[in-house]
Amino acid sequence: QVQLVESGGGLVQAGGSLRLSCAASGRTFSSNAMGWFRQAPGKEREFVAAISWSGGSTFYADSVKGRSTISRDNAKNTVDLQMNSLKPEDTAIYYCAAASRFLGSSSPKHYDYWGQGTQVTVSS
Numbered sequence: 001q002v003q004l005v006e007s008g009g010g011l012v013q014a015g016g017s018l019r020l021s022c023a024a025s026g027r028t029f030s031s032n033a034m035g036w037f038r039q040a041p042g043k044e045r046e047f048v049a050a051i052s053w054s055g056g057s058t059f060y061a062d063s064v065k066g067r068s069t070i071s072r073d074n075a076k077n078t079v080d081l082q083m084n085s086l087k088p089e090d091t092a093i094y095y096c097a098a099a100s101r102f103l104g105s106s107s108p109k110h111y112d113y114w115g116q117g118t119q120v121t122v123s124s
Contacts, residue, residue, distance in 0.1 A: 002026035002113055004096045009118030012086055016122070020081040022096030022115060030074035033099040035111060036081045038092035038120075048094070049081060050104025059104060064090070086122045093117040 008020040020036070035050035049060045049070040058070050064083065072079040079096060097111035105111070 004098060004113055004115035006094060006096050006115045006118040009094060009120045011121045011123065014087055014122055014124050016086050017082070017084045018086065018120060020083070020094055020096075020118060020120070022079045022081075024077045024079075024098065024113075028074075028077055029098045029113075030077070031102065033101055033104040033110075034070075034072060034079040035097045035099060035104055035106075036070060036079075037095045037097060037108060038090075039095070039117075040089075040092040043092075045095070045108060047106035047108075050099070050106065051079065052104055053102045057103060059106075061106070083120075086120075088122045088124045090120060091122050092120060094120050 003025045005023050036048040039045040051058045051070045055072050067085045069082040095117045096115040098113040099110050100112045
């Protein structure tokens, strides 16, 4: 059974940092791009960051660019999202996802597997 399990969420003050982690089990995703998405209450799920299968290519939503770094460890089957200078508008449930392709995508339709999410709350 394929599982993606996120961790590292929590409550943090504005300006603080969090590191989200996603651990995959059930199969290896070393040939798949991985991504992070988020969903705030009452809003659509939105793209945050993606990384290619090798880790050589990354891209970010404009809203987090310059404040976030996505990385992966294929040996450990994990992908992380380091978020700095957090803002209250970053408050959301953050989801890890595994894509059905080598290169990352900002479209949820390119992702076959999803985790259950981890809550990030940024207080002002």
